[in-house]
Amino acid sequence: MDQVMTVRGPVDASTLGFGLPHEHLRIDLISVFPAAMLAFDFQLIDEELQTDEVRLFRDAVQAAGWPGSPWIVDVTTDARMGRDPLFLRRVSESLDLPVVMGCGRYREPWYEPGFAERSTRGLAELLTAEIEQGVDGTGIRPGIIGELGADRDFVSPAEERTLRAAAIAHARTGLPITLHARFGQVGIAQLDILEDAGVRPERIIVGHTDTDPDLDYHEAIARRGAWVQYDCIRGRVPLVPERRVRYLLEARRRGFLDRVLLSHDVCALSMLRAYGGTGYDYLPRDFMGMLRERGLTDEELRGLVIEQPRRAIIPAV
Numbered sequence: 367m368d369q370v371m372t373v374r375g376p377v378d379a380s381t382l383g384f385g386l387p388h389e390h391l392r393i394d395l396i397s398v399f400p401a402a403m404l405a406f407d408f409q410l411i412d413e414e415l416q417t418d419e420v421r422l423f424r425d426a427v428q429a430a431g432w433p434g435s436p437w438i439v440d441v442t443t444d445a446r447m448g449r450d451p452l453f454l455r456r457v458s459e460s461l462d463l464p465v466v467m468g469c470g471r472y473r474e475p476w477y478e479p480g481f482a483e484r485s486t487r488g489l490a491e492l493l494t495a496e497i498e499q500g501v502d503g504t505g506i507r508p509g510i511i512g513e514l515g516a517d518r519d520f521v522s523p524a525e526e527r528t529l530r531a532a533a534i535a536h537a538r539t540g541l542p543i544t545l546h547a548r549f550g551q552v553g554i555a556q557l558d559i560l561e562d563a564g565v566r567p568e569r570i571i572v573g574h575t576d577t578d579p580d581l582d583y584h585e586a587i588a589r590r591g592a593w594v595q596y597d598c599i600r601g602r603v604p605l606v607p608e609r610r611v612r613y614l615l616e617a618r619r620r621g622f623l624d625r626v627l628l629s630h631d632v633c634a635l636s637m638l639r640a641y642g643g644t645g646y647d648y649l650p651r652d653f654m655g656m657l658r659e660r661g662l663t664d665e666e667l668r669g670l671v672i673e674q675p676r677r678a679i680i681p682a683v
């Protein structure tokens with residue numbers, strides 16, 4: 367029986383229903399790197415507000431009649447990015463909703479002082495210990511490695527070491543690896559490094575693929591066998607979801623719809639329903655209906671939001 371590690375311990379994968387594979391229930395990009403505030407309001411730390419927002423997702427999934435337990439992957443990697451395992455566990459408990467926690471390091475501007483003095487092996491040891499024994503002082507164990515980022519449209523030497531350390535930890539623990547590939551087509555460079563380090567592409571999720579409009583790039587990731595993640599699906603600007611619908615229709619035409627994952631990457635206050643955004647519930651509330659209207663079958667929709675995220679998260683080397 368396949369088990370998935372959540373912040374409340376292992377669960378049987380077959381119980382997992384509608385999953386969001388790339389979200390942030392708690393994140394704080396501002397405390398470590400204030401320049402991030404210039405671009406956005408990247409700080410979600412209000413537990414009551416976050417619980418209310420996630421409840422909207424749970425309720426929307428249940429109202430739409432999707433089978434299984436709705437669940438969320440929080441890809442905030444560490445304390446410097448705003449991760450708080452106990453916060454995640456309390457939200458998960460109060461909503462009875464499985465939450466899978468991330469680990470690793472985000473992007474170079476968020477790396478800790480002293481990173482440069484650690485060996486790649488040393489970084490891998492730290493990561494493996496956290497995955498096997500839980501985050502210090504909490505015992506809460508990650509269920510995915512990442513999101514591991516490239517800050518720009520290339521992988522910096524420090525970011526490459528993070529990827530290679532993750533590959534070692536992956537080989538020991540089987541946790542899948544999820545990437546932040548936000549600029550240009552840097553996902554290919556990240557895949558090259560991870561594959562060179564022995565990770566099978568089937569175990570790698572290339573995040574933010576939908577920020578690049580080149581379908582040949584999306585297809586190249588899928589043909590290698592990795593997951594193509596359209597995780598910036600938000601409805602406030604109508605062009606954004608409309609463009610994602612087109613990507614999905616094209617993915618189907620090209621034959622790689624079964625390698626695609628969907629999520630919102632909620633990471634800023636303005637993305638929350640309470641602040642006028644479309645929140646964690648946009649997919650079950652609106653977007654899936656748009657896809658159905660455009661001709662995707664129930665089986666394809668089930669694949670996108672239930673079977674594919676479940677397959678992506680189950681540990682295996």
Ligand SMILES: [Zn+2]
Nearest residue numbers: 513546573574
């Ligand atoms: Zn990201």
